[in-house]
Amino acid sequence: MGPLSGVRVLEFEAIGPGPFAGMLLADMGADVLLVDRPAASDLGLKRERWNDVMMRGKRSVTLDLKSADGARAALALIGRADALIEGFRPGVMERLGLGPEAALARNPKIVYGRMTGWGQDGPLAERAGHDINYIALAGVLAAFGRRGEAPVPPLNLVGDFGGGGMLLGFGIACALVESQRSGRGQVVDAAMVEGASLLATMFSGMIAAKRWREERGANFLDTGAPWYDVYETRDARHVAVGAIEKKFYQELLDRLGLAGEALPDQYDAARWPELRERFAAIFRTKTRDEWSQVFAGSDACVAPVLTFSEARRHPHNAARKSFVSVAAVEQPAPAPRYSRTPGGVRHAPPERGERGGEALADWGFSAAEIRDLSALGLGVRA
Numbered sequence: 001m002g003p004l005s006g007v008r009v010l011e012f013e014a015i016g017p018g019p020f021a022g023m024l025l026a027d028m029g030a031d032v033l034l035v036d037r038p039a040a041s042d043l044g045l046k047r048e049r050w051n052d053v054m055m056r057g058k059r060s061v062t063l064d065l066k067s068a069d070g071a072r073a074a075l076a077l078i079g080r081a082d083a084l085i086e087g088f089r090p091g092v093m094e095r096l097g098l099g100p101e102a103a104l105a106r107n108p109k110i111v112y113g114r115m116t117g118w119g120q121d122g123p124l125a126e127r128a129g130h131d132i133n134y135i136a137l138a139g140v141l142a143a144f145g146r147r148g149e150a151p152v153p154p155l156n157l158v159g160d161f162g163g164g165g166m167l168l169g170f171g172i173a174c175a176l177v178e179s180q181r182s183g184r185g186q187v188v189d190a191a192m193v194e195g196a197s198l199l200a201t202m203f204s205g206m207i208a209a210k211r212w213r214e215e216r217g218a219n220f221l222d223t224g225a226p227w228y229d230v231y232e233t234r235d236a237r238h239v240a241v242g243a244i245e246k247k248f249y250q251e252l253l254d255r256l257g258l259a260g261e262a263l264p265d266q267y268d269a270a271r272w273p274e275l276r277e278r279f280a281a282i283f284r285t286k287t288r289d290e291w292s293q294v295f296a297g298s299d300a301c302v303a304p305v306l307t308f309s310e311a312r313r314h315p316h317n318a319a320r321k322s323f324v325s326v327a328a329v330e331q332p333a334p335a336p337r338y339s340r341t342p343g344g345v346r347h348a349p350p351e352r353g354e355r356g357g358e359a360l361a362d363w364g365f366s367a368a369e370i371r372d373l374s375a376l377g378l379g380v381r382a
Contacts, residue, residue, distance in 0.1 A: 002029020002334075002343040007082050007176060008363060011058070012065075013037055014087030016156075017192065018115045019054040020165030022085050025172065026057035027334035028343045033081075033359045034060040035074065036352045038379060053331045055349030061356035062379035071097040073376040078103050080363045082179075083111040083172050089128075090120045100187045110185040111175040115168050117159070119191035131156035131192070134163070138196035143203070147217025147224065163195025220244065226276035227252065227266065230305060237288035238305040241279070252300040256282050356380030 007030040011022040026032040034055065049055060061077075064070040075098065078084060084103060086093055093099045100112045117134045118124040124137075135141045135158050145152040168190035175188050206212035218224045227243045243252040249266050253259050256279070263278065264271035283291065288304050295302040306314060312323045312330050324333045327348035334343035347355075357380040360370050374380075 001341075001346070002027070003338055003341045004173070004176075005029035005341070007031065008033070008080060009083045009085065009172075010035060010077050010081040011085040012087070012093075014085075014115070016087075016160045017164030017168065018085050018087030019052075020161050021113065021115065021168040021172065021190075022058060023054045023056060024166065024169040025083075027345065029341070030083075031359070031362065032058040033077065033356075033363070034058045034350065035065070035077065036060050036062045038062045038064055038352070038377075049349045049351050050327060051329055052349045053326075053329060056326055056331070057346040058350055059355035059359040060350040060353050060381075061359070062353045064377055065096050065098070067377060069376040070378075073373050073378045074098055075102065075106050076365075076369075076373060077363075078110060079106045080365070081107065081110055083113060083176060085113045085115065085168070085172070087115040090116060090125045104185055108185060109179050109183060111172055111179055111188060112185065113168050113172045113175075113188045113190065115164060115190050115192075117164075117192045119194065120187075120189045131159035131164075134159040134192040135196045138163070138193050138200070140196045140200050142214070143200070143216065143222060145216045145222075147215070149216070151216065158199060159192040159196045162199050163197075164190065164192040167192075167195035167198065224269070224272065226272050226279050229276070231280055231283035233286060233288040233291060234284055235287040239283060239288055239291050240303050240305050242301040242303075244301070248299050248301050251298055252302065255294055255298055255300050255302070258282070351381065353379045353381040 004025055007025070009022060009025050009030045009032045011018065011032055011034050013034060013036045022032045022034070063073055065074060074096075078098070086098075094101075103110055103112055114120060116125070117129040118127065132141065132153050135153075138159075140158055141151045141153065143151075144154050168188065171188040171190050175186055179185050203212055207214065212219055216222060220228055223229045227241055227249055230238045230240050232238055241252065243249040246266065250259075253261075253263070258278070264275050286294070291302065292304045311317060317323060322333055323330055324345060325331075326345050329348075334345065337343075356378075357370065360373070360380065365373070370380075
């Protein structure tokens, strides 16, 4: 199942982008074995696995990596893996005896994926941080927000998941292709600050061409333009308008009943406030769902602003089966889609050690070897 079927990935327990990268690979068919701590310790809270969606499709073993025996057991697992994911601060895996040098000595073909905020080197490499910090230093956070107001953090999607986990998953997939040709592994150094910058690549060219002002809310994609913004409706909900091209903008005016009205030119930025006020007044005359009907079947680029829960029930998403239910938890289906080797979710997130014995057998460990690993502290559940 999936284009990565047969690929073995060893993932060391972490939070956020590392598990997301592992989920992406598992969704595409990779056999992801999670090396869990013997007990949950994140922020001193017990992590519940049933709703930890990013663990879907994986299997688990438990291991104390701080013990000498634990490191020996981990190296044995590394010896059978095609790729590895770790999200510790730089130097931690090396101090455990599990860094790239040790891993590649044990398994010269392994792809060693490293997920950090700042990267493996540089002045900030050792410092703590979170999504908001990484996108701030990437120059991305400054672009989110309305004119004259403070920057608005856009959830932790740009640094953690788009610029972090997705970038790491892409990097590992690329390195796996290369290792099949060369027979050699390598380190993938994925830094969220660089991934966030990469997501904003388009704006580098626009700034150079003087088509983008580094001022919030002053451009056509950052709520500066009235035809690319959200508007409140009569029921205190919202619609999203993105009528950039002239033909789509004209259809927007038609559906709003403004086609014959004397309005400012679409790209007359000096009169955008005037145009925005007119749009806002009209959108307040109907409910969100009434506007959805008005714009149904049109190319005006208007869509209702849905909540997470509402999105699952939208007819388009339902028709494409864009969401799946796993262990009674509704969640996004694997993406992208493949015509011949579709991905999928094998099973619900594992509890610590769950399906570990099954995974070890599938990875080629004999019964005697599994007993030896158990003696080193490797824990499994049926």
